Amino acid sequence: MTEDVPHHSPADRSIPPAGALVLEVGALDRPLDLDALFGRQAPVELEIGIGSGFFLSRYALERPDLNLLGLDHMGSEVYRTADKCVRLGLAHVRVVRCDAVYFLETFVRTGSVAACHVYYSDPWPKRRHHKRRLWRPAFVAQVARVLAPGGSLLLKTDVTEYFEVIDAVVRGHGGLELAEDRRLDLDPMPGDIESNFQGKAVAAGHPLHYQRWVRRAEG
Numbered sequence: 404m405t406e407d408v409p410h411h412s413p414a415d416r417s418i419p420p421a422g423a424l425v426l427e428v429g430a431l432d433r434p435l436d437l438d439a440l441f442g443r444q445a446p447v448e449l450e451i452g453i454g455s456g457f458f459l460s461r462y463a464l465e466r467p468d469l470n471l472l473g474l475d476h477m478g479s480e481v482y483r484t485a486d487k488c489v490r491l492g493l494a495h496v497r498v499v500r501c502d503a504v505y506f507l508e509t510f511v512r513t514g515s516v517a518a519c520h521v522y523y524s525d526p527w528p529k530r531r532h533h534k535r536r537l538w539r540p541a542f543v544a545q546v547a548r549v550l551a552p553g554g555s556l557l558l559k560t561d562v563t564e565y566f567e568v569i570d571a572v573v574r575g576h577g578g579l580e581l582a583e584d585r586r587l588d589l590d591p592m593p594g595d596i597e598s599n600f601q602g603k604a605v606a607a608g609h610p611l612h613y614q615r616w617v618r619r620a621e622g
């Protein structure tokens with residue numbers, strides 16, 4: 404899969420440098436004023452674990468009506484994503500290098516987010532590494548807290564054992580209701596936007612598990 408995106412001429416001064424889209428956690432208000440951060444009012448969606456920004460940049464092209472905030476704990480991924488978004492002229496994206504649980508807990512107001520996208524989280528297959536996995540009760544509790552009632556948690560993974568863990572941990576929270584549960588490799592979803600890791604999973608012939616959960620009004 405190619406990661407090529409259109410280039411703007413360096414003479415195009417309306418496109419900000421990549422750093423303009425990158426938030427520095429030390430400079431952020433706690434909690435964040437999301438409207439002020441984007442300079443406009445619009446529904447906010449988060450992508451957690453953006454990797455190289457393959458999904459986020461394409462989703463942003465399709466959804467100029469949203470304010471999109473991407474998180475990753477690797478600085479190199481944050482800058483790669485910002486660079487893609489700048490080259491695409493996307494002014495409604497911000498990215499931040501931070502641990503996901505810490506970021507949600509510290510900066511994001513309860514009920515302020517319309518959707519959270521979490522795709523192909525590292526499965527850490529060795530048992531002794533399971534403690535490094537993102538999908539833990541503390542993570543789901545933060546996702547459920549920041550979602551507005553009726554907001555969506557969208558997740559994908561190509562690792563069936565991890566999918567079962569994720570399903571159990573989300574179900575165990577109790578505040579989210581399963582709205583869609585689908586094997587994308589057997590039953591593709593119209594308009595699905597692949598992430599970088601989804602492309603690799605397709606090429607390897609892996610199962611593609613997808614779920615969408617909706618935040619209940621209570622719980």
Ligand SMILES: C[S@@+](CC[C@H](N)C(=O)[O-])C[C@H]1O[C@@H](n2cnc3c(N)ncnc32)[C@H](O)[C@@H]1O
Nearest residue numbers: 452453454475476502503522523525598599600
């Ligand atoms: C396997 S990659 C998937 C990237 C992308 N979602 C995709 O589907 O192509 C997982 C990403 O999640 C990030 N990540 C893992 N744990 C994280 C955490 N606790 N907080 C923030 N980012 C995290 C990693 O740095 C990595 O970029």
